[in-house]
Amino acid sequence: MTHDPVSAPDRRLVELVDRLVATRKAGSRTEALEGVLDAARRFVGATTATLVRQDDDGWRPVAASGAEGTEGRTPDVSSPDPDGGASSGSEPNTQTIPASPSPPTGVTLDVQRDGQRFGVVAFALPSRRPARGDRGRTVEALSDAERAGLTLVAARLGDVLTLDHLSGRLHEAEKHLGHLIHIDPLTELSNQHGARKRFGEFVTRARFSGRPLSIVAFEIDGVSAVRERWGRPASDRVVRSAASRARAALRPGDPIARIKATRFVAILPDAPVTAARAAAERIVQQVEDLRIEAPNGHDVPLTCYAGVARILKADTTYEDVVVEVERLLKQARETGEVSVQTGLSVGKEY
DSSP states (O other): OOOOSSOHHHHHHHHHHHHHHHGGGOSSHHHHHHHHHHHHHHHHTOSEEEEEEEETTEEEEEEEEEOTTOOSOOOOTTSBOTTSSBOOOOOOOGGGSOOBSSOOOSEEEEEEETTEEEEEEEEEOGGGOOOTTOOOOOGGGSOHHHHHHHHHHHHHHHHHHHHHHHHHHHHHHHHHHHHHHTBOTTTOSBOHHHHHHHHHHHHHHHHHHOOOEEEEEEEEESHHHHHHHHOHHHHHHHHHHHHHHHHHTSOTTOOEEEOSSSEEEEEEETOOHHHHHHHHHHHHHHHHTOOOBOTTSOBOOOEEEEEEEEOOBTTOOHHHHHHHHHHHHHHHHHHSSOEEESOOOSSOBO
8 A cells, every 4th residue: 555645634734834825815804814724624623614803892703714513523624515616615604693702612713813813713523522411622722733734824814914914004094185285273163175076076966956055254453463462372372262153153063264364164054145144153252252372461453354265056066266355355354243145146046
């Protein structure tokens, strides 16, 4: 009788490595995870292999391979299924499985990379059921070949999850950067970029709904004198406080943006000119009532000018609004009252 120079455990290791390498061609993270778990499940002869992560609710499945409730050992990777291909088992839907308050027991495998724990793989081995009262076989009870193979599995899962982790951090950084692009750092209101984006959204909404849309423009006078006398930190404090007071004078959810050093624009959806004018008057009152003590102990006097306009045209652009704001505030300075424009005369009617 001739002997195969490659023992059965070694052959399974070779097949495992081949399958792990093949997962590098996976089209998605989920596909890669399921491919690694399927290779590991077949390698140890488990009916299921489930990757779980711990969160605030407990241990939640991330990916799985194998069918729950399958009796006996999963056929070897070389065994054909009825359709003539390699048997891979069905994939449980991990989205419908609730989190478990207890960590997995039995044959489990920690998945770590650079000291960071990403999760645990739990294997179901019905052919190796633990005795009553036993919590189940641990990975230490496996053969040397099985432990060596699962070390490779853990490393490959670490590769997949680390890339996913880094991708998630990159996505968060991109979102944060996008947020910073549209936010004024001093007042934490929208800046010009944010105002342009929001205005376009509200014009589109008004066009389809037929509801009124108005803007309130206002400018704070007296800030430059504070800066010249007491410096930038003092003037920044004035602008920040005035912006906060103006924000409080509007309805919750009304967008407001700082478009120049002391100039602001608020967008008022579902607001006719009368409501916009009332909002503008509240802003003027709030800002001019603001009392900020200067370094010399005296209050800093502020003046606020405001104007309102009803947006009546479907293709009014943010640039149109900027031009109108200039005109409104010039008129308010000349008259000392809130200036009103009943409708911007550009574009097409709603």
